Structure formats: C-alpha cells, structure tokens
Amino acid sequence: MRLHTRCLALNASFEPLTLVPVRRALRLVIDGKAEIVEVERGRYFRSERLTVPRPAVIRLVQFVHVPRKFRRQVTNTFLFARDHYRCQFCGRLSAELRHRECLTRDHLVPLSRGGTNEWTNVTTSCSTCNTRKGNRLPGECGMKLRTLPREPHFVHLAWAVRRLTPLQAKYIRMFYGDQTLSEISAL
Numbered sequence: 001m002r003l004h005t006r007c008l009a010l011n012a013s014f015e016p017l018t019l020v021p022v023r024r025a026l027r028l029v030i031d032g033k034a035e036i037v038e039v040e041r042g043r044y045f046r047s048e049r050l051t052v053p054r055p056a057v058i059r060l061v062q063f064v065h066v067p068r069k070f071r072r073q074v075t076n077t078f079l080f081a082r083d084h085y086r087c088q089f090c091g092r093l094s095a096e097l098r099h100r101e102c103l104t105r106d107h108l109v110p111l112s113r114g115g116t117n118e119w120t121n122v123t124t125s126c127s128t129c130n131t132r133k134g135n136r137l138p139g140e141c142g143m144k145l146r147t148l149p150r151e152p153h154f155v156h157l158a159w160a161v162r163r164l165t166p167l168q169a170k171y172i173r174m175f176y177g178d179q180t181l182s183e184i185s186a187l
C-alpha cells in the first residue's frame with residue numbers, strides 16, 4: 001500500500017511539473033486553480049469535512065511559466081540522484097558509508113577559489129573524501145572523478161528521486177515519450 005503517494009501536477013499544456021502532496025493538490029482544485037485528471041481508484045482522501053477520491057494527476061487551469069533558473073537549481077537531493085547516490089571519488093554508495101559519514105556536495109573548483117554552484121562544478125562526495133580534498137582541485141591531491149559532472153535533464157531529476165504510479169507514468173510517457181520514461185525508470 002502506497003501511503004505517501006503524491007499527486008502528479010501537470011501544466012495546462014500537460015507538461016508534467018512536479019509531484020505535490022495530495023492535500024495541496026486538493027487545495028488547488030478547490031481554489032479553482034487545477035482540475036482533476038485522474039483519481040486513484042478505491043483510494044480516498046478524508047478530512048474532517050470531506051471524503052473525496054484521491055487525485056493521482058491534476059492539471060493546472062492556467063499555464064504556468066517555469067523559469068529556467070528554477071529548473072537548473074542544484075539541490076543535494078537532485079545532485080545525489082544524478083550521481084546515483086555514489087561518492088564520485090571513492091565509489092562507495094550511501095548505503096556503504098560508515099557511521100558518521102554521509103554524502104555531501106563537493107565543488108570541484110572550491111567556492112573559495114572562484115568555483116560556482118553550477119551542475120558542471122558540483123559532484124557527490126562522501127564526507128571523508130570531501131574533507132580529504134579540502135580546498136584543492138581533484139588533480140592537486142591525486143583524486144580522480146568517476147564521472148564528469150554534467151547538467152541533467154530537469155525531468156530526469158524530478159522523477160529520479162521519487163517513484164511514480166503506473167497511472168502517473170502514463171502522463172510522462174504522453175509528454176516526453178517512452179525514451180525518457182525508460183531513462184527515468186533506470187535511475
């Protein structure tokens with residue numbers, strides 16, 4: 001049973017935008033800002049005052065322009081997903097880290113040396129490797145990157161960290177095609 005299934009929100013153009021909590025989705029519908037496209041059969045959302053079918057997919061009534069800046073933003077959640085939850089220096093997965101170790105964001109060119117927060121300058125590093133690298137460039141301390149950082153496709157990121165229901169996946173396929181959907185599923 002999926003207890004934490006979220007609702008897929010589509011732009012008015014049917015472009016998948018994001019997953020939102022069911023309560024938020026219903027709020028958008030009640031406020032007239034979105035319409036329900038699909039409901040989860042047999043699943044209900046219950047609050048004190050109402051019981052309604054749980055929306056699985058909603059669509060915004062008015063087209064929302066999503067600024068490119070927002071799409072490009074690096075967050076650790078997306079960064080770790082891009083790098084498959086693996087330290088790009090020692091190669092260990094987050095599940096293989098020891099107690100007190102964690103995944104961190106490493107700036108290849110350190111911020112203190114003019115590095116930026118762009119996708120091509122950040123990589124996933126375990127805290128131990130990050131500490132070891134310190135304020136140096138990878139080449140200066142003999143550390144080698146397993147993969148060159150690149151800017152991932154926004155859509156890949158958005159779904160990489162979450163699981164979609166088959167019903168929701170249908171809308172990704174509709175908008176982006178099978179190729180994108182299988183790339184996402186492989187992550």
Ligand SMILES: [Zn+2]
Pocket residue numbers: 087088089090091092125126127128129130
């Ligand atoms: Zn490491």
